[in-house]
Amino acid sequence: MSISAIRFPYPATPGNVPASATEVSPGFRREVKAVLGMIVLFFIVYLLLLAFGAALAAGCLYLGFVLFTSLSGFWGILAGLGIISVGVLVLFFLVKFLFAVNRSDMSSSVQITEEEQPVLFAFIRKVAEDTQTQFPKKIFLSADVNASVSYNSSFWSMFLPVKKNLQIGLGLVNSISISEFKAVLAHEFGHFSQRSMKLGSFVYQVNRIIYNMLYQNAGYAQVLNGLGNLHGLLAIFTHITIAIVRSIQWILQQMYGLINRRYSSLSREMEFHADAVAASVSGSEALITSLRRLEIADTAFGLTIQHCARLLEQKKVTPNIYPNQKATLEDLAINYNLDMQHGLPVLTDAFLAGLKTMRVNYKDQWASHPSREDREAHLRSLNITAENDPQTAWILFERIPYWQEQLTQKIYASADCSGTHPIVPPEYNEYLTTERNLYSLPAEYNGYYDGRQPEVPAEDDMLYIPGTAAGKTAAGLFASAYASLPKKITNLNAEIALLRQMAAGEVEVKTFDFDGKKYNRAEASALADELVKEEEELRRQLKTHDLLVVRYFIEVSTAKGESLESAYHAYFADARLAASYLDTLNKTLASLQPIYTGQLQTAEAAEQLVNELRTIHEPVVKRQLQVWLDKGVYANDATARESAEKFIASNNHYFDGTEFFNNELIALHQLCESSWQAVNQRLFADLKHILEKQTRLFSENKNAATAAV
Structure with missing residues (x-):
């Protein structure tokens, strides 16, 4: 049967999507112009440095040959070689990126073929067709919660077409529906779906060039060290080379900062554009729910790894980590009182709003991705609807246990598994239940003691805890006004730390919002001082209430004869x-x-x-x-x-x-x-x-x- 004849499930594609939905936004065009200006400036500076390097190399070659001919014997040859090495090595430093190739590390992944996964390949081919993107050169499976498009890049990939590879994390597949899987793939392909997006790849390569010259110099440093170790005279010329190279690096570091800041802004616009492409083929809601599920799925995967590490200490190894991840995901849903639909947790607006605790808001100019909230707002503004298919993304895969076990082995690759025995899903579920029962507290306390212990009175104050039980009730002592005190203190500490970082210039901002009011960076320190006073008062209230709770239960239990x-x-x-x-x-x-x-x-x-x-x-x-x-x-x-x-x-x-x-x-x-x-x-x-x-x-x-x- 030909690949084109393969039948496969494919969620509905939205109809009548306006062309404007995937057009490049004015913000994108504005950032493109700014980045292009930075790139032009970079090349001007680079060409000047290259001219300096070429002139230095020519001068050093000339002077070296002069020494060869004017000074006879060993010292003349050594001095000539040393001077020539300065010019050659400085010039090589300026052009070495032409030969550098940044290879994606696929050691923790496994490649799959169309013969092995015909349905999955047919599905991906359809997504690539819908997003007007080339089909990936290779497809890999990884263990984690991720999907990405990558390629081996070099200087020449700015000008020559490069085939991309697709990597699919089984932790992702384990946590989303087929509609959400389609949306995630469409987003990744959306980065390369239009000619206008090629500039993003171009800027990425310029960034990589500068990064290579600044930070990827291990081999270059070995050459310098080897040369310097040959003879003391050559070591002098090596130090001269290092001094010149460091001066060049300082200049390039300034350029890197300018370009990278503008690139971060462009990158955020590129994310919005890729989201729009994904919404145009999958609908806005599928991508919104996938963004939400990715966060909790990643948390569940991390916790599963931690649990498996503890079980390994007990000489227990899981052959397949993905049923465990699913169990951990369900355990998180229980902890957070989340509804489950089609075997997956539902993260509502109200739940996510409850997680947002910081009152300090600012635009992070170095962030390469918009916040999830901003991406959701953008997707909702597009309002592209499509019918949702809640089936699991696993229906696209064949020999599922085999591939899950293969990637599980990758996770355990660096661990010592000698003398271990396998643990099956029921045992892991029992372990999770035991852990939850061991570390959870009764719901009646409304989270008041979560992550902390109550105030410990001084030994001689134990019998003189202030307060009285008169007029109090057990439930009233843990009403939300009191139960929220520990969390408020934790949030205040985080806000104070962030404001201190702003005041010190460690977080670069000009303005920020606090509780809906705009402030200048110069006001951050004074605001932090105010919050310190607020935090101290809340700590005093918490300490007093902790002791009052103890007094209440001692009095009430004593009255019942069970002190x-x-x-x-x-x-x-x-x-x-x-x-x-x-x-x-x-x-x-x-x-x-x-x-x-x-x-x-x-x-x-x-x-x-x-x-x-x-x-x-x-x-x-x-x-x-x-x-x-x-x-x-x-x-x-x-x-x-x-x-x-x-x-x-x-x-x-x-x-x-x-x-x-x-x-x-x-x-x-x-x-x-x-x-x-x-x-x-x-x-x-x-x-x-x-x-x-x-x-x-x-x-x-x-x-x-x-x-x-």
Whole structure:
């Protein structure tokens, strides 16, 4: 059967799409003119540098031959070669990009053929035809949540046609419908769908040329080092070459900054144009929903990788990661109370609006992509409708488990999988459920304790927590006004940090919006100071409320003859011990920083550092770690307990007078990290136990209120 005769599912294409929808926008034309101006300026500067390089090379060649003829013997030849090398190497630096090829790294991908995936190829050929784009030269499958068009580029690809390769991430296919898959592919092809878009590729190549001259000089540096190592006299000429090259690089760095800033603006316009092309063949809504699903799918994929890494520590390996990603996606939907349709989460406007917490808004002139919100607004303004096909994108693929397992093996390629056994999807689902139950808190607390622990009173203040339970209810203490306090503080800290960066010039802006009001950059510092005061007040309120909550539950539980006071006493005592242990660990690790920052210049300094480590820091770590061992933090992890006991009994030296014992330093780092994780998990478990015991008071309050009515 010929490829043209293959039947394949293909979502409906919009009808009567206005030609203006895919026309190049005025903004695009404006950015093109600006970038062209920068490119012309670059070539003028480059030609001047090239003329300088050619003149320098000619002069050095002439002077070198003069030395050959006027100075006889070894030194004349060496000096002549050194001078010639200066001119030749500087000129080569200016033209080496002509021979450079930037190859796309496909080592983590696998290529597929039309014989292997005839339906998928037929589908892609139709999308390419609809977007007026050439069919890809090669098609690859990768493991992640992505789709991209790439090619091996060089200086000559600015002028010669280059066939593009398409890469499809199976993490993407696993997370979207066939309509959304069509929209994503159409967007990628949209970057190359019209002649007017060729300028974008041209600008990209100019950017790559400058980048190559500035930063991709490993081979060039090896040549210079090799030449300098041949003889001391040649080393002098090498240093002269380096000085000249650095001066050229400084000039090019200024050009790179100018062009890249304009290119970022052009790139954003190109994204809008590619979105318009995609909408013209798939409809606006399909691309909007795919943009949303890509974000949560990428989060789910990252979490799945983390979960699989933890399972690998238990000698468990998944042969196929994609059912696991799907399970993690469903787990996220449960956590965020998202509806599922056709096996995929639905991200509503209300949900996404709730995630947007920053009140500081500004236009990032270095961003190469518009925000998702801006892209959605643009797509909605186009208002191109098409019937949605909710079927999974997997229906285009054949031998699905085989390819999923192939890409899963790529993920595990660098891991040590010796002595492992496979874990099947039901086991992974059980693991997810266990993790969710282990780290989730009762819903009655409305997220009040998520990601934090309550205020820990001083030991002698435990019985004198301010406030009273009079007139309070359990549910009322966790109403949204109180439950939102921790999140407000977190958001304020992020806003303050961003404003400080603006004030210091680390984030380049002229103006920004805050709560709908426009500010100049000069006002960022004063606004940050105001937010610091707001943050301090919210912290005071949170601290007061934390202690009031404790007083409430102690009073109410005591009145019922089941006092929680002893449980809180024990929890706060452990929290204080944990704070002290964390401080000890931080001081210990901080004492090692001079080893890794190159501040130790002598063996005596190293001896002093190690002596302080062994006599001051390590004994405290061991003493406090023993306390936690006695408290049973490793009760369910015999291997970790054995490791901790081994460290306590050890007599590490860390340094032998000439070099450090890296194995002992690494073991110390690992011990600090793993032990703190165990202590932190213990604290969380104790807090969760208290909170779960308290939850019955919520229902009792509610029942009492109902009875009163």
